[in-house]
Amino acid sequence: MSATVHRLRPKGRKPSEKPGEGNVAEAGYLGSDEALVADLLQGSAGAPAALYDRYSGYVERLLVRVLGSDPELPDLLHEVFAEVFTHIHKLKDPAKLKGWLTRVTVFTARGAIRRRRRRRWLRYYSPEVMPDVAASTQTDQQAMVSRVYVVLETMGTQERLAFSLRRIEGMTLPECAEATGVSLATFKRRLKKADEAFQRLAAKDPLLRERLERVRSTKGGKS
């Protein structure tokens, strides 16, 4: 069935024009982060939903950048917001809500990495580290991404975070330093170490080696 749509009178407000504002809850809260934090602290009923709708995409993305495709993702996303709702009163400057959320997310991801390391040390083979997509159904791109995370898995936690935030998420160096709670100089040192470790380890993986060589030759060809 095809239908004709009639706007019966001039629009009072335009429907959502920003991408991602697809749901009513998000569209319903248009205040600043400061106002949102104030509402949360006052216990306003819609404030948790507004915060979740505004930032859950960002938090999810950041978790995926650090951990890759991960069956624990829903639990970690939950963990981040549970932490945020419990400790929102500790946020000193409400204007820095996003930065604070970033730190909570990064620390949650770091906790997950460390938990898994401990399990590995205990020789407990955790099912959540099993790849969730059969190799045969993966595209080349997906296979490459999986291999990158296999390499990251073998790197130190701090280096892995540095690489994920800077190279994969594309955060600026000061943002990365703030997110990981270290000075800029320390972060730069970690990143250098991470880059070197990644390139060394990636060179041992045929798929990644080939991909890096291809990127290198494309870049070389252009310059």
Next chain:
Amino acid sequence: MTDSNDLLDTLGLEIRQSQDEALETGSVRAQVRQRVLSQSHRQRQDRRSRWLLVPAAAVVLLAAGSWLLHEEPLEYAIAGDTENARLGQLLAAEQHPMHLSFSDGSGVRLAPEAQASVPVVWENGALVQVHGGSVHFDIEHRQDTRWAVQAGPYTVHVVGTTFDVDWDEQSRTFLVDVSEGRVRLEGPDTDGVEVAAGDALRLQPQPERFGEALPETEDEPAALASDGADVPQGEPAIEVDGQPEQPGHGTAEVDGLVGEQRPSGAAPAEAVGASEVRRPTRPWRRLAANRDFVGALAALDHRGFDSTLRRMSAAELYEVAGWARQASDPRATRLYEQVRRRSPGSTQAANAAFLLGRMSGSRSDALRWWLVYEDEQPTGRFAEQNAGRILETLSALGRRAEAAERAEQYLGRYPEGAHRRLAEALAR
């Protein structure tokens, strides 16, 4: 060192793009939302209870009682009745308006001659089916409010707002008129349209296509309407008559929702009285609901992929194309192209263009699709991502002047966009 930086940044960008594709569905966020918010709600309730615990244990018991009551499904009553109304009961206002009061404070008023029913209630809302006439809604806004109104093939999703829905079964004309707040509409040719306070929207099928029957096959004579694509994933489909696949019982319309299964001459009471909530019946829908997209496609193959898809609406086809894309099934491209042919000018057709761009084997093909999307949906849900991908592709194709010009536009429009760094570099 700069070479190494470039190399790793390029690899990172590829990873980012691949991950963003997987994140687009938003299914994890939706899945976690309810958990997070109900926990937050309980935390608030607990905090309140703790304060109340100090003065007197009796008050605590009262608070706990009210908390428990709050977690129970809503109840509703017809004004003037001493008992609560039944689920699925036909509510027919005759010469006077009929008022319904819900236990969450929401109110519904049926204008004279209007008919409606409430087949489902949750602890935070209800589903109201408008069978005909004008119905006014005044929904109490609460955390996680979950109210929906169905009229014919259209579903209005509500958080907290005041609005009217008018449904004329005979002409199949739907009207939503929003006084306060904002609602989201789903249904044929609407695809998530939002209607804000001060707006009214009327939808009317084009007469020449209305009632257009689908070809039927021997093994599956009924329409696919019981699995209507407009019922959100994870939401229960509402089976009106308990026999959704009964041959000859539906209008077999392309975009038919459950409500259209009722024979046009039958009184709504017959149907609604027996209503019940159930999970999707089609095996491919069940599998897809569990994110087993490979299995869903295999189930469609088993039934006859092409013949089954021919009987689907463009919305359903779009959904199946999404399964194919997520399962890395090569048929995804063909399916998205079919969506574009079936519903030219629709949001789904435009979204299909965007996704075709992402699946294209060559940059120039991808660019062509993304320019189509930009043209068709300049403020659509993928607009920002689409603009970013155009930037990347123009840059990769060496079309620097165009890329620089578009980068300026991108930064003006999406100063916090995901591709801002690339745009800044290109704009320099």
